[in-house]
Amino acid sequence: MAIQIQNVRFTYPDAPTKCVLDIPEWSLSKEEKIFIHGPSGGGKSTFLNLLSGMLFTHEGSIDVFGHPLHKMNNRQRDQFRADHIGYVFQQFNLIPYLDAVDNIKLAAHFHKDGEKVDVSHYATELLTSLNIPADNWSKPVSKLSIGQQQRVAIARALINKPELLIADEPTSSLDKRNCEDFMAVLFDLIEAHKITLILVSHDLSISNYFNRIEALSDLNLVAKGDDQCS
Template sequence: MTSTTAASSIRVDDLRKSIRNGSRTVEILRGISFDVAAGEFVAIVGSSGSGKSTLLGLLAGLDTPTSGNVVLNGTAISYLPEDKLAEVRGKLIGFVFQSYQLIPTLTALENVLLPHELNAPASEQKAGRERAMELLQAVGLGERAEHYPVQLSGGEQQRVALARAFILRPPIVLADEPTGNLDSKNGAHVMDLLLDLNQREGTTLVLVTHDPAVAAHATRVLTVRDGEVIADERKSVEQV
């Protein structure tokens, strides 16, 4: 496998994913390769069934490819043991889900804090709480920190999820249709907050979307069709 360069935050090498469906093998990804530079904002677009969400799951180490590999900040993750993979994910990746994935029995503050409590030493818990409150304030929810998910609107829950994704200052943030469950007004607000946090924190951002308005914010757009990247468009700053 070709080694990753220092400038690459993400490297995808000949990534393939197939599943058995009875006697038939279904190819979901068909040999995808690309690099993402540190600090780059990439949108992955494509129709339903194109393979874009499968690709994002493989980037996050949530699934194992049939062949090929994903390298994050120099670490090949695709075939790591689960305990090692969980450790790498905790250090390198913040993930924003379309369906928020908040724990209903935890407050907004506790949901944001959870990755920190799972990955940071006990000596840093006070700093983690301060960081969580700063992030909630940054997404406009400082006064809602003690509210439970059921007491929050969909847009507010997604803003909690954004804060949670950034709590550990991950070098890479992955987002799966982060505005897909929101109306256009709340979706635009969440997208603005995501971009603001991303620029402030200096992370690499890879986002899957079917919405051209969301993809228009990216500096690079990868179009996936039938498990292959059919277009790789880079934009100038003036075009974003």
């Protein structure tokens, strides 16, 4: 199993009585690609943040590739995220004043072997397979088009050879052509590297890439009207 969740409940510390997430059971197999959709405010970000270890709950258990996130401390979860998870957002995926190569190297820096391995070769390999022209590699990424920025973001997310890629509305700021390009290169790469994918979006038009499609409301009991964390 790639991910196994049992009896997870989550409340934000500033609103301890309002339950945001209540998932009795949920799992994902290795190399599976899942499309999750749902309205904004439905706990999507909370769900993804729990999987990546950005958020933490005492209630229930979250195992990601055999790592029990609910048993780790803050430092271990930061390191876990750097080593095992790639993350792509809708925007602000890159440090704007660094160039593409430096952005990728920065991500590699936090991997547990980041200081030892020379990632330049792999970085250029990724950028090439993502169709980023070589003369754009050393420009500040803020000078790149949105489509190119999102593809550089894939390279940044994959540099540490993660087992799991989480994409949070990755195509929402792209036009139709760029969106198709993005999905095409994304699927090429994750299939080539045998990566498990969770993609969250409200844009159902890209769901045809997936064979498992779920609404967040199907796994989160809170969305079904039960928002009391007892």
